Each structure stands twice: as structure tokens, then as C-alpha cells.
Amino acid sequence: MSYSTAASGQPQVSATAPASLRAREPRVPADRLVAEMVPPPRFDSVRFDTYVPDPNQPSQSEAVTALRAFAAGLGGAHAGGDGGGSGRAPLVRRWFGKKSAAPTGPRGVYLDGGYGVGKTHLLASLWHATPAAPELKAFGTFVELTNLVGALGFQETVRTLSGHRLLCIDEFELDDPGDTVLVSSLLSRLVEAGVALAATSNTLPGKLGEGRFAAADFLREIQGLAAHFRPLRIDGEDYRHRGLPEAPAPYSDEQVTKAAYATEGASLDDFPGLLEHLARVHPSRYGALTDGLRAVCLTDVSAVPDQSTALRLVVLADRLYDREVPVLASGLPFDRLFSEEMLNGGYRKKYFRAISRLTALARDAKGLVAQ
Known part of the structure; x- marks a missing residue:
């Protein structure tokens, strides 16, 4: 050349x-969309140990500790006995290995912070740290998730993801009410099936402020799912320009x-x-x-x-x-x-x-x- x-x-x-x-x-076939629901190449090798918390922002270290515990709590066999990732959602599933069909407490975490504070790094680290086979964990952006629903249909997406241990959603889009309702409905079905959730989010139209989306607004927008999320605040500056x-x-x-x-x-x-x-x-x-x-x-x-x-x-x-x-x-x-x-x-x-x-x-x- x-x-x-x-x-x-x-x-x-x-x-x-x-x-x-x-x-x-x-042209992207639907099966590729499912197979590619893993952390992207940039985040393929990240781990909690490779996240460098800003010593001036204690919330960053606190988030790592909380997410490590969350990942550890996802160990053990998947509830309902299906476990092989077939996607068949049993009538009763357990949460964190408990037998109750109506578990209490948060079933997910929401990483609340501005751009460039390492939310995606931490979300991918959670995916890697969760003790489950890769085919039982899914990672994707909100756009990729809505595209999956469009390719497979709502019921087939529910069936496909219900056998998973964890679903991580990066950049949850809150600026399209229709898509927000669609994904919230999907997540409600997945929570019923025992799937753990983790998410970061984007800003609603008209929300100005400091370039971050407040946890209270996120929880309000997902309405019925709010009780399933524990917000983790992550303060800090955009690391991509910190000292560079x-x-x-x-x-x-x-x-x-x-x-x-x-x-x-x-x-x-x-x-x-x-x-x-x-x-x-x-x-x-x-x-x-x-x-x-x-x-x-x-x-x-x-x-x-x-x-x-x-x-x-x-x-x-x-x-x-x-x-x-x-x-x-x-x-x-x-x-x-x-x-x-x-x-x-x-x-x-x-x-x-x-x-x-x-x-x-x-x-x-x-x-x-x-x-």
C-alpha cells in the first residue's frame, strides 16, 4: 500500500x-445481537482492581465496595432450575439464592454520576466479577437492548434473557418516553424471572444542571422498577481529561x-x-x-x-x-x-x-x- x-x-x-x-x-442478524451483548473491546479487560478511584472523591471507592458485594451476592445456582440459559422462565425464581417468590430489597444497582467518572468501567467490572458463565450474563447499551427487542420481538426477548443471572444496561435512555416504557416493561418481566439488573443513565430532555442525571429522576422515570434499584452516587471529574x-x-x-x-x-x-x-x-x-x-x-x-x-x-x-x-x-x-x-x-x-x-x-x- x-x-x-x-x-x-x-x-x-x-x-x-x-x-x-x-x-x-x-446487515446484522438477530443472533449476532444476542451474542454481542458482552462488554465491548475497550472494557474487555477492565476489573474492579483496574479502576483507580480519585482520592478526593470517596464515593468512587464506596461504589467499588458496594459493587463487589453485589457481584458476590449473585453466586450460586440460578433460581428456578432452568440454569442452562435456555431462556425458559420458571413460574417461581429465587433472588440471591433465596426461596421466596417475593424477595425484598433492591434487585439492581443504578450508577449515578456524570460523564467520564468511570461508570461504564464499573458496570463492565460488575459483569466480569459476577460468578456466572458468560452466556448467563448480558451487557449492552439501552439502544442495543431496544434493537434486540425490535429484532426478536418482546416475548422472545423476555424468553431469551430470562435465563440470565445479570443484565447490565449502559446509558439508559430517558429521552424517548415510548422506549422508556418498553424497556421498563421488559425489565419488570426479567426481575420477575430472577434476573439482576445494573444500569447507568442519560439525561432527560430539558434537564440541564451539572451534566449528570439525578438518581431521583431516573427512579421516577422507571416508575414500577424504582424499588428494585439501589442508587450508587459516583462523583468526580471526566477521567479522560484528568491530567492528560x-x-x-x-x-x-x-x-x-x-x-x-x-x-x-x-x-x-x-x-x-x-x-x-x-x-x-x-x-x-x-x-x-x-x-x-x-x-x-x-x-x-x-x-x-x-x-x-x-x-x-x-x-x-x-x-x-x-x-x-x-x-x-x-x-x-x-x-x-x-x-x-x-x-x-x-x-x-x-x-x-x-x-x-x-x-x-x-x-x-x-x-x-x-x-
Whole structure:
């Protein structure tokens, strides 16, 4: 693979050109959606021991202690005797090995904190620490869970997940009342089947404040499920920028293009064209859209034109971050992607999370450019 420049100044391909996200239109079968409900690559090796609590934020250490105990309490045989993950929900299940059909106390934990305090790290650590076979534990974002219901249907999703010991839901979306009711109904059925729950959440539209979603609001929105969750407050600053250098400034189009041609497994797209393509691909497929990529190179990054486009970009940023795919870009810096109106609106937490994650990925991409 090599790169050269013609008199016109345009890159010429003399071997294999970079991939293009715009050329990909993946189809994801339902069984893959189920099989992929595990912590993403970025969090595959995290554990409670690898979480570094901020000494100035005692709530972080307290959360680790509480989650260790919660995981330990999930040991033993799954209630109801089905145990093999067949998904058949028995009429009576136990909670934490107890025989009562109507257990008391929280059946789940809700991690309450701002973006970048390590909620996903802790959620994935809980999944890893729970003493059950991987096929008896599920981990996914709220979007991935709603996509699973769409692919399998409500009753089949209940059947599939009822044999699980634990369901972890990252970034529980509370800005779509219909989806919130759907997932709350699903979780109610799973709680009846003895499945433990753990969740983090996003901000409701119109909720401004400090970039975090208050536990009281989360519990109110999930209504009948509130009694099943014990909130764990996690205070702190965004660790992705704690003591780290500033993200690199955007590169030139030529630098990005050269890096794309020089990097095996890289993709190369113009940013406006990629945004148009995202509108034609369901967000449930954004993970598959990035399959096999080792870097994403973007030229002409510009301000996102509208909120629908911005929310799609947030999902793509999440999938790239989960998979640790560096992002090299020219044009506007990532902290100028979203308008002031967007950053002051109801979805502000999502946009700040996207900026934070893209900034981290831009930092990871520095080594792709020849110095």
C-alpha cells in the first residue's frame, strides 16, 4: 500500500485504497445481537482492581465496595432450575439464592454520576466479577437492548434473557418516553424471572444542571422498577481529561489522507458525506459499520447541521470509543461540532460525552501522522 500525489494535488492510489464507511451497509442478524451483548473491546479487560478511584472523591471507592458485594451476592445456582440459559422462565425464581417468590430489597444497582467518572468501567467490572458463565450474563447499551427487542420481538426477548443471572444496561435512555416504557416493561418481566439488573443513565430532555442525571429522576422515570434499584452516587471529574494533555489540533486534509493510505485497516471519508450516510444506516448497525477498522480518518469536519444528525453521530462516537478505534480528522476541532443551542439543550449530556470520547480517540490517533 502506498500513497503519491499527482500534479493536481489529489492523492493517487498505487495499491490498496483505504476503506470507506460510506460504502458499508451492514446487515446484522438477530443472533449476532444476542451474542454481542458482552462488554465491548475497550472494557474487555477492565476489573474492579483496574479502576483507580480519585482520592478526593470517596464515593468512587464506596461504589467499588458496594459493587463487589453485589457481584458476590449473585453466586450460586440460578433460581428456578432452568440454569442452562435456555431462556425458559420458571413460574417461581429465587433472588440471591433465596426461596421466596417475593424477595425484598433492591434487585439492581443504578450508577449515578456524570460523564467520564468511570461508570461504564464499573458496570463492565460488575459483569466480569459476577460468578456466572458468560452466556448467563448480558451487557449492552439501552439502544442495543431496544434493537434486540425490535429484532426478536418482546416475548422472545423476555424468553431469551430470562435465563440470565445479570443484565447490565449502559446509558439508559430517558429521552424517548415510548422506549422508556418498553424497556421498563421488559425489565419488570426479567426481575420477575430472577434476573439482576445494573444500569447507568442519560439525561432527560430539558434537564440541564451539572451534566449528570439525578438518581431521583431516573427512579421516577422507571416508575414500577424504582424499588428494585439501589442508587450508587459516583462523583468526580471526566477521567479522560484528568491530567492528560489537550487533544491535538485538527490536521490538514493532506495529512489525514496520507495517514489513511499509510495505515493498514484505516477508513477515509469526508465528514459531511459520512453524516449523510449515517442517516441511511440504522444505529443498531453502527458497530458492524466499524468492523475490522484500525483507524477512522475524516476530512472536512464541520459543525453538525441538526439535532437528528447530532444524535446519530453520538451513537457512532460511542461505538468507535467502545472499540478503541482512533479518529484522525481535519477541519473543525471536535469541541466545536455541536452548536451552543445543542450544548444548552436537553441532549447536552450526550453531546458532551461524544466530545469527550472523540477527543480521547483523536489523542489516540496522533501516532498515525508522520512527524
